[in-house]
Every structure is written in structure tokens, then in C-alpha cells.
Amino acid sequence: MSQNIPPRYGFVNYAEIWNGRLAMIGILVGLSTELLTGQGILGQIGFG
Template sequence: MNQPEPTKTPNVEDPKFGFNDYAEKLNGRAAMIGFIITLAIEYFSGQGLLSWLGLN
């Protein structure tokens, strides 16, 4: 009697959009870069970000 082969799960890559680990890492890195840039603007210009943008 022949026994069927076990089914194999296909190797599928995670999507690069939507709520997944890749998107969360990318968003976190962008937030860190933005925060550092904001600190640099405030340090070198001597005024807050809103003042520097002319919104205050």
C-alpha cells in the first residue's frame, strides 16, 4: 500500500507592505532619524523647531 507524501508548506516571503515586522522596523528607523534631525536643528539654530519653521 502506497502512503502519500506529507504536504510541504511553500516558502513565501513576507510582504513588504502593511502591518508586518519590516514596516515596523522601517517606521521606527525613520522616526529615529527625524528625531535626531530635529535635535540638530534646535541645537544649531538656537530655536525650537516650530520657531525655525516660522510657525510660532
């Protein structure tokens, strides 16, 4: 009994779509935090 389940890791469309979505969420969170605090990312973690 062989199942044709497509891989969900590596350079496949499924993984790349989620990678793009999570990157967009990360950028949105970073920009929102910068607008709320008035400091850039380096200032927020103590390097600026």
C-alpha cells in the same frame, strides 16, 4: 510556480522596523537642528 515572498507593507515586522528607524533619524535631525539654530521647530518654520 508559487513564490512565498513575505509582504513588505502593512503591519509586518519589516515595515515596523523601518518605521522605527526612520522615526529615530527624524528625531535626531530635529534635535540637532534645534541645537544648531537655537529655535524650536515652530520658530524655524515661522510660527514662533
